[in-house]
Amino acid sequence: MAKKKTIRTIPQERTPMREQDPIERARNFKEVACGYSVEDALREAERCLQCADEPCVRGCPVSIDIPAFIQKITEKHYHGAYDIISDTNLLPSVCGRVCPQESQCEGVCTVGDTLEPVAIGRLERFVGDTAIREGWASVPYIEPSGFRVGIVGAGPAGMACAADMAKAGCEVTVYEAFHEPGGVLKYGIPDFRLPNDVIDAEIEKLRRLGIRFQCNTLVGRLFTIEQMVTEMGFHAVFIGTGAGYPSFMGIPGESLNGVLSANELLTRCNLMRARDFPNVDTPLQPGRRVAVIGAGNTAMDALRVSLRLGADKVSCIYRRSKTEAPARVEEVHHAEQEGIEFHWLTSPIEILGDEKKAVRAMRCVRMELGDPDESGRRRPVPVAGSEFEIETDMVVFAIGTNANPILGQTAKLKLGKRGYIETDDHLATSIAGVYAGGDIVTGAATVIQAMGAGRKAAAAMKAYLGLRDTDGVYAPDDQDPSTRRFGIPVEERGFSRVRLP
Amino acid sequence: MDSTGSQGFEIVARQDFSDVTFLLEVRHPMLARAARAGQFVIVMEHESGERIPLTIADFDRDAGTITLVIQAVGKTTREMQANCRAGTELYAVVGPMGIPSHIGGKKKVLCVGGGLGVAPIYPQARAWKESGAYVIGVVGFRNRDLVFWEDKFRACCDELIVCTDDGSAGIKGLVTEGIKQAIAKHPDIEEAVAIGPPIMMKGCAEATRPHKIRTMVSLNPVMVDGTGMCGGCRVKIGETVKFACVDGPDFDGHLVDFDDLMSRLTRYRDAEREALERWTESCRIRKDEEPAMATSYLADTPSTDA
Numbered sequence: 001m002a003k004k005k006t007i008r009t010i011p012q013e014r015t016p017m018r019e020q021d022p023i024e025r026a027r028n029f030k031e032v033a034c035g036y037s038v039e040d041a042l043r044e045a046e047r048c049l050q051c052a053d054e055p056c057v058r059g060c061p062v063s064i065d066i067p068a069f070i071q072k073i074t075e076k077h078y079h080g081a082y083d084i085i086s087d088t089n090l091l092p093s094v095c096g097r098v099c100p101q102e103s104q105c106e107g108v109c110t111v112g113d114t115l116e117p118v119a120i121g122r123l124e125r126f127v128g129d130t131a132i133r134e135g136w137a138s139v140p141y142i143e144p145s146g147f148r149v150g151i152v153g154a155g156p157a158g159m160a161c162a163a164d165m166a167k168a169g170c171e172v173t174v175y176e177a178f179h180e181p182g183g184v185l186k187y188g189i190p191d192f193r194l195p196n197d198v199i200d201a202e203i204e205k206l207r208r209l210g211i212r213f214q215c216n217t218l219v220g221r222l223f224t225i226e227q228m229v230t231e232m233g234f235h236a237v238f239i240g241t242g243a244g245y246p247s248f249m250g251i252p253g254e255s256l257n258g259v260l261s262a263n264e265l266l267t268r269c270n271l272m273r274a275r276d277f278p279n280v281d282t283p284l285q286p287g288r289r290v291a292v293i294g295a296g297n298t299a300m301d302a303l304r305v306s307l308r309l310g311a312d313k314v315s316c317i318y319r320r321s322k323t324e325a326p327a328r329v330e331e332v333h334h335a336e337q338e339g340i341e342f343h344w345l346t347s348p349i350e351i352l353g354d355e356k357k358a359v360r361a362m363r364c365v366r367m368e369l370g371d372p373d374e375s376g377r378r379r380p381v382p383v384a385g386s387e388f389e390i391e392t393d394m395v396v397f398a399i400g401t402n403a404n405p406i407l408g409q410t411a412k413l414k415l416g417k418r419g420y421i422e423t424d425d426h427l428a429t430s431i432a433g434v435y436a437g438g439d440i441v442t443g444a445a446t447v448i449q450a451m452g453a454g455r456k457a458a459a460a461m462k463a464y465l466g467l468r469d470t471d472g473v474y475a476p477d478d479q480d481p482s483t484r485r486f487g488i489p490v491e492e493r494g495f496s497r498v499r500l501p
Numbered sequence: 502m503d504s505t506g507s508q509g510f511e512i513v514a515r516q517d518f519s520d521v522t523f524l525l526e527v528r529h530p531m532l533a534r535a536a537r538a539g540q541f542v543i544v545m546e547h548e549s550g551e552r553i554p555l556t557i558a559d560f561d562r563d564a565g566t567i568t569l570v571i572q573a574v575g576k577t578t579r580e581m582q583a584n585c586r587a588g589t590e591l592y593a594v595v596g597p598m599g600i601p602s603h604i605g606g607k608k609k610v611l612c613v614g615g616g617l618g619v620a621p622i623y624p625q626a627r628a629w630k631e632s633g634a635y636v637i638g639v640v641g642f643r644n645r646d647l648v649f650w651e652d653k654f655r656a657c658c659d660e661l662i663v664c665t666d667d668g669s670a671g672i673k674g675l676v677t678e679g680i681k682q683a684i685a686k687h688p689d690i691e692e693a694v695a696i697g698p699p700i701m702m703k704g705c706a707e708a709t710r711p712h713k714i715r716t717m718v719s720l721n722p723v724m725v726d727g728t729g730m731c732g733g734c735r736v737k738i739g740e741t742v743k744f745a746c747v748d749g750p751d752f753d754g755h756l757v758d759f760d761d762l763m764s765r766l767t768r769y770r771d772a773e774r775e776a777l778e779r780w781t782e783s784c785r786i787r788k789d790e791e792p793a794m795a796t797s798y799l800a801d802t803p804s805t806d807a
Contacts, residue, residue, distance in 0.1 A: 177595060177726070177728050178595075178726065179545060179592070179593040179595070187726075187730075215593075216510075216593050216594060216595040217595065218595055218596060218597075218598060218727075218728060221535065221540075221596065221597050221598060222531055222532060222535050222595075222596070222597065223531065223535065244728075244729070245729045245730065245732075245744070245747075246730070246731070246732040248732070248735070248742065250742075254735075254742070255735065255737060255742075255761050255764075255765060257764065257765065257767065257768045260731075260732070260733065261731060261732040261733075263730055263731050263732060264725060264731035264732055264733045267725050267726060267730070267731055268725060268731075272551070272552070272725065273549070276549075277772065277776070278772075278775055278776045278779050279549070280549040280550075280551075281549060281550050281551035281576060281577055281776060282551045282552070282725075283551075283769045283772030283773065283776065284772070285768065285769065285772070357764040357767075404728065404729050404730070404747070405729060405747050405748075406728060406729065406747055409600065409747075
C-alpha cells in the first residue's frame with residue numbers, strides 16, 4: 001500500500017478537461033467538453049485523499065461510493081470503477097456530464113477546503129464513457145420475482161426506478177409519450193452537452209436488464225393509472241412524468257410570431273433535429289437576434305443552441321444578478337466564452353411586433369436588488385424610468401415550468417395546490433401501489449435529483465411488494481445504520497417477506 | 502421494433518375523397534378503445550418526419566382501428582398522400598390527446614363541419630345522437646365532387662344540410678348559410694359545434710353569437726409534442742392563455758381570439774413553403790429518372806408482418 005496521501009503530496013492543480021475552442025464550437029453541435037484521457041484521469045484520481053470522512057458520498061443524491069471508484073481508477077482497474085458506480089448509478093456518462101457537481105459531491109470535497117476539489121464529475125464521465133466504448137454492462141444475475149412494474153415516463157426518474165426494479169427481478173415496462181425514450185435528456189439537453197448516442201448507449205444498458213420501453217404511449221389518455229393497477233396487471237406503478245408545462249410571463253406581445261418557450265426551441269432542435277431542416281421535416285424559425293429570458297440551465301441551453309443555429313447576437317435577460325443565476329457555474333462560463341451577451345438585472349415588460357405580427361424588439365426595465373424574499377435571494381425591484389428597448393426577432397422564455405396537467409385530469413391522484421402530485425415521505429401517492437418522483441412531485445429540479453427520487457421510490461416499491469433488497473449491499477456494523485444507499489432500514493435488508501403476486 | 506423503441510402502426514385501409522383529401526384507417530386497438538369524440542392524435546410518417554396533430558375522425562372498437570382524414574396541403578401531408586397505402590406503416594401514432602368533447606344534456610344540437618372539419622365533426626354528431634339529442638348536421642364542400650360521408654352523416658343526423666360553394670349539391674353558399682337556415686327553422690337549438698379552418702369557425706361563432714347559442718370549436722394550432730410541453734399551441738381564450746393540446750382542443754368559440762390563432766398558424770409558413778418546394782422538386786426529379794416506375798408499386802398490398 002502506498003504512503004498515505006496528504007494535501008501537500010497530491011497534484012495541486014485540478015486537471016483541466018480539453019474543450020473545443022469557443023469560437024469554433026459556438027457554430028457546431030459537437031460536444032464542448034471533450035472528456036479526460038487515461039492520463040488525465042489517472043492524474044486527477046491521484047488528487048483524491050481517500051479521506052475517512054467521505055463527505056462526497058453524502059453530497060451525492062444517489063450516494064455513489066466515490067472514493068472507492070476513484071481508488072479503482074488509480075489502480076487502473078477501470079471496469080472495477082464502473083462496477084462500483086453502476087451499483088448505485090446506471091447512467092454515469094449522463095451524470096458525469098450534467099450533474100451540478102459544484103453544489104453536490106465536489107462542493108463538499110475535502111480537497112476543496114484547501115485546493116480546487118477533485119473533479120469527480122469528470123472522472124465519473126471518464127468511467128462511463130470507457131464502459132460504453134468497451135461495451136461493459138453490469139448485468140447481474142436476476143431472479144424473477146414474478147412482479148410486474150409499470151413506469152410512466154422514460155426520463156431520468158423513470159430510468160433510475162426501472163433499473164432498480166428490474167434488478168430486483170421485476171418485469172418492467174416503461175411508457176413514454178414521445179417516439180423515443182430519454183425524456184429531458186433527449187428533448188431538452190442539447191447534443192453539445194450530452195450527445196444523443198451517449199443516452200442511447202445508456203438506454204441500451206437498461207434494455208439489457210430486461211426493461212421494455214414502450215414509446216408513443218400517452219398514459220392518462222391511452223389508459224389511466226388506475227387501469228394499470230386494476231386491468232393491466234401491474235403490481236406497482238411509478239410516475240415520473242416531469243413538470244414540463246412551460247411558464248410565460250403574461251406580458252403584452254407573447255403571442256407574436258417569434259416568441260416561444262425554451263422547451264419548444266429545444267425539442268424542435270434536439271429531439272426533432274430541426275437544425276437539419278429541410279433534411280428533416282420539423283422546422284425552426286431562424287432567429288437573427290435572439291433574447292432568452294431566464295438564467296437557469298435551460299436558459300443556458302436555449303442561448304447556446306440559438307447561437308449554434310446561426311444567430312448573430314444572442315442575449316440573456318435575467319432580472320437578478322449573476323450571483324443569483326440558477327444555472328451551473330460552468331454553463332454560464334461556457335456561454336460567456338461563446339459570446340453570449342448577458343443583461344443582468346433586466347426584466348422584460350413588453351414584446352413589440354411589426355405589421356406582420358413578428359417580433360421586432362423587446363421593452364425592458366432595469367432592476368436593482370432589494371431585501372431578500374422567501375427564497376432568501378434578494379428581491380429584484382424595477383428602477384423607475386429605466387425602460388429601454390432591445391432589438392430582437394426571437395424571444396425565448398426559459399423561466400421555469402409548471403406541473404403537466406394530464407395525469408391530474410385523468411387519475412384520481414391527490415394533487416398539491418400547484419398541480420404537483422402529493423406523496424408521503426416514501427414517495428407513495430394517494431393510490432395504493434402507485435409511487436411518484438422527480439419534477440412531477442418536487443417541481444423543476446436536476447437530472448440527478450430526479451434519478452435519486454426514482455431510486456428512492458424503487459426502494460419503497462420493493463418494500464411495498466415485499467421484495468428483499470436484492471442489491472445485496474449490507475451495511476457493516478460500523479456504518480451509519482440509517483440507509484446509506486436505498487432508503488431501506490438495515491434490519492429490513494435481507495428480510496424476506498415473500499408475497500406471491 | 503427498432504433500436505429507438507418505436508414500432509410501426511399499420512395502415513389497414515385508405516380511401517381517397519378527392520385529389521387532396523384522403524382517409525387512412527390505422528390499426529391501434531388500444532387507441533380505438535380509448536378514443537372519444539373531440540380528441541386527436543399526433544402522427545409521424547417516418548423517422549425524420551414532423552409530428553402533426555390530426556383529429557380522430559372515427560374509431561371502430563371492434564375492428565381495433567382509428568380513422569384519420571387528411572388534407573394534403575403541406576410537405577408532410579402530401580408525402581403521406583404519396584406514400585401511405587394499406588399495408589404500409591406509420592412510424593408513430595400517439596394519443597388520444599386532448600380533453601374529450603363534453604357531450605350530453607342538450608336536446609337539440611347543431612354540428613357544423615367545413616373543409617377538413619367535415620371528418621372530425623362526424624364522431625361528434627354520432628356521439629350527440631347517442632346521447633339522445635336531436636342532431637342537425639351542416640357540412641360544407643367546394644363542390645359536388647368533393648362531398649363525402651353523406652350517408653354516414655344521414656345515419657346519425659336527424660337533419661342534414663349540405664352546402665357547396667357553387668351550389669352543385671345541397672344549398673349554395675358557405676356553412677354559415679346552412680347555420681342561418683337551421684337556426685331559422687329551429688330557434689330552440691341549445692348548442693352548436695363547429696370544426697373546420699379557423700376562418701370558418703370564426704364565421705360560425707359570429708353566426709350563432711346573436712342567438713346566444715353556445716358554440717364549441719376545435720382548435721388546431723401548431724404543436725410539437727401534444728402533451729403540454731412545448732407551449733407552441735397556446736391560444737387566447739377571453740382574457741386567458743390556454744394550451745390547445747391539454748386544455749382543449751375544444752373551446753367556447755365566442756371567447757376564442759381567432760385572429761391571434763390565424764396569425765400564429767403562419768409561424769412556420771416560410772419553412773413550410775421551402776420544404777414543400779424542395780419535396781416537389783425531388784419528386785419531379787425522381788419521376789424523370791425513373792419513368793418506368795410502374796403503378797403496381799403503389800398498389801395496395803397486404804401486410805406481411807401480421
